[in-house]
Amino acid sequence: MKGEVKLGILGGGQLGRMLIQAGLDFNLYTLVLDPDENAPCKDVCHEFYVGSFRDFDTVYEFGRNCDILTIEIEHVNADALEKLEQEGVKVYPDAKTVRTIQDKGLQKEFYSKHAIPTADFRILKDAEELKSNTDFLPAFQKLRREGYDGRGVTRLQSEADLGKGFTEPSVLEKLVDFEKEISVIVARNASGQVTAFPVVELSFHPEHNLVDSLFAPANVPYKLQRLAIEIATRVIESFDMVGILAVEMFLTKDGQILVNEVAPRPHNSGHHTIKANYTSQYEQHLRAILNLPLGSTDIQSAAVMLNLLGEPGYDGEAKYEGLQEALAVPGVYIHLYGKKYTRPARKMGHITVLGTDLQEAQQRAESIRNIIKVIA
Structure with missing residues (x-):
């Protein structure tokens, strides 16, 4: 790595913030583009630009100032990424991969083409096609584009649920009788070296359909x-991708593993790696896009990660309760995301709880689960 590298990040949320924190050790010069003038990255990057990462001209002009361009959210302008690639900017993940992953229909077709196991699915154009596919229920209907953190997903148990269905282009995914939801974060550098973090088990919030x-x-x-x-x-x-990829999967009751969705960036299911593994997912992503040797993914400690969500009924400038009491418990580490305002179920931070084994970590996590609250 010669000289100071200018790394551009599309998206200024908590993932970008933690990526920048890891980038300090690599002496990276970081530029961030985000539509929110109070985005978590604002005060930790070298240059912060307020603008839409969905707009072609905005992304293109931003990217021209970068040596390497990466993302912390998928919903970016892929056409601008492609033009920047053509002009010599290193874009990781590349435009082709971003386009496929942005569209859940293309994602599913990609899995079928490459013999990657996934749940049965049908691609729908509109509400009329949904009505003509009731034989496929029970199923999850997912919007092809723009869905994340549980948004753009609805469960349709029977024909009686069609009123809850989406009218936009969508994917109808057969309901999987799974035992567990798991995730593997895998990284690949430009030289083709691949490493994977150990498998983690996910627990989802019963109401908000995001990782709890x-x-x-x-x-x-x-x-x-x-x-x-x-x-x-x-x-x-199969994506021929450079960077980090979170692969969320179902473990079925008959022992199959099916790919659910992927995210071509650091992911909620890898936050614990900052404290629990020799290399964090953020450092690994940087190693990959800088084409450095990938780090050890081995576990140093068993861990439980708890998402810290905004409390119901509170909307305004964030205040945190219970930090002192929680931090008095051995092995508890708090990561706040620098978000000025809270609202119900907004991701405001996460807590990593370490233990000599998973049972100890789980016991400690249960002891503090309801202590910390984000209010206004």
Whole structure:
């Protein structure tokens, strides 16, 4: 790595913030583009630009000032990424990968084309096609574009639920009788080196349909852990992608592993790696896009990660309760995202709880789960 590298990040949220924190060790000069003038990255990057990462001209002009351009959110202008690639800017993940992952229909077709196991699905154009596919229910209907953190997803149990369905282009995904939801974060550098983090087990919030907590390592038989890592490796190699890729999967009750969705960036299911692994997902992403040797993904400590969400009924300038009491518990580490305002269920931070084994980490996590509250 010669001289100071200018790294551009599309998106100024908490993922970008933690990426910048890791980038300090690499002496990177960071530029961030985000539409929110109070975005978490604002005060930790070298240059901060307020603007839309969905707008072609804005992304193109921003990217021209960068040596390397990366993302912390998928919903960016892929046409601008492609033009920047053509002009010599290193863009990771590349425009082709971003386009595919932005569209859940293209994602599903990609899995089918590359023999990657996934749930049965049908691609729908509109409400009329939904009505003519009721034989496929029960299923999840997912908007092809713009959905994340549980938005753009609805469960349709029977024909009686059609009123909850989306009228826009969508994917109808057969309901999977799964035992657990798991995730593998895998990284690949430009030289083709691939590493995977150990499998983690995800627990989802019953109301908001986003990750509530995770357990690392997952309580899954070794053979199935190896299979999950093999599948995640196949996915990133099929994309020919450089960077980090989170692969969320279902472990079914009959022992199958099916890919649910992927994210071509640091991910909620890897936050614990900052404290629990030799290399964090953020450092690994930087190593990958800088084409450095990838770091060890081995676990140093068992961990539980708890998302810190805005409390129901509070909307305004954020205040935090219970920090002192929680931090008095051994092995508890708090990461606040620098978001000025809270609202119900907004991700405001996360808590990593370490233990000598997973049982100890889980016991500590339960002891503090309801202590910290984000209010206004």
